[in-house]
Amino acid sequence: MTRLSPLVAKLSSRLIIIGLLVVAFAFVAIYIGQSFRIREMREQSDQKKAELALYEERNTQLKQQLEFLQGPGYMLYVELVARQALGLARPDETVILPVQQGANGAAIRPGQAPVGQKVNAPPLEQKSKTGWDSWWSFFFG
Numbered sequence: 030m031t032r033l034s035p036l037v038a039k040l041s042s043r044l045i046i047i048g049l050l051v052v053a054f055a056f057v058a059i060y061i062g063q064s065f066r067i068r069e070m071r072e073q074s075d076q077k078k079a080e081l082a083l084y085e086e087r088n089t090q091l092k093q094q095l096e097f098l099q100g101p102g103y104m105l106y107v108e109l110v111a112r113q114a115l116g117l118a119r120p121d122e123t124v125i126l127p128v129q130q131g132a133n134g135a136a137i138r139p140g141q142a143p144v145g146q147k148v149n150a151p152p153l154e155q156k157s158k159t160g161w162d163s164w165w166s167f168f169f170g
Contacts, residue, residue, distance in 0.1 A: 097103055111117040118124045
């Protein structure tokens with residue numbers, strides 16, 4: 030039995046060393062895996078922060094645009110366009126239109142030709158063609 034004791038002691042010391050090495054490798058592997066995961070999460074965090082900065086910038090732009098659109102300057106611009114480009118007026122206003130004078134000094138009303146000029150009549154409305162009529166006239170004239 031004395032011979033067995035040193036063998037068991039040698040074997041148990043080797044098992045302890047192997048167990049410690051396995052545990053050490055496991056800790057190193059877990060540490061490396063966690064460090065890769067931390068790096069990925071930091072990259073995602075940086076990406077989300079950049080997105081947040083873009084959204085905050087867009088939000089401030091939209092707030093400024095909203096303030097402008099709700100301000101009096103924009104309403105004056107809308108009224109100017111409505112009056113000049115669209116020819117609109119407020120319901121309580123009286124619109125005075127200038128009248129053109131013809132060669133003989135007579136007033137020309139809108140839609141009326143000056144004396145001595147021929148009015149171009151609008152073309153007569155044509156009957157709308159169906160799809161088959163359009164194709165037939167395209168191929169066969």
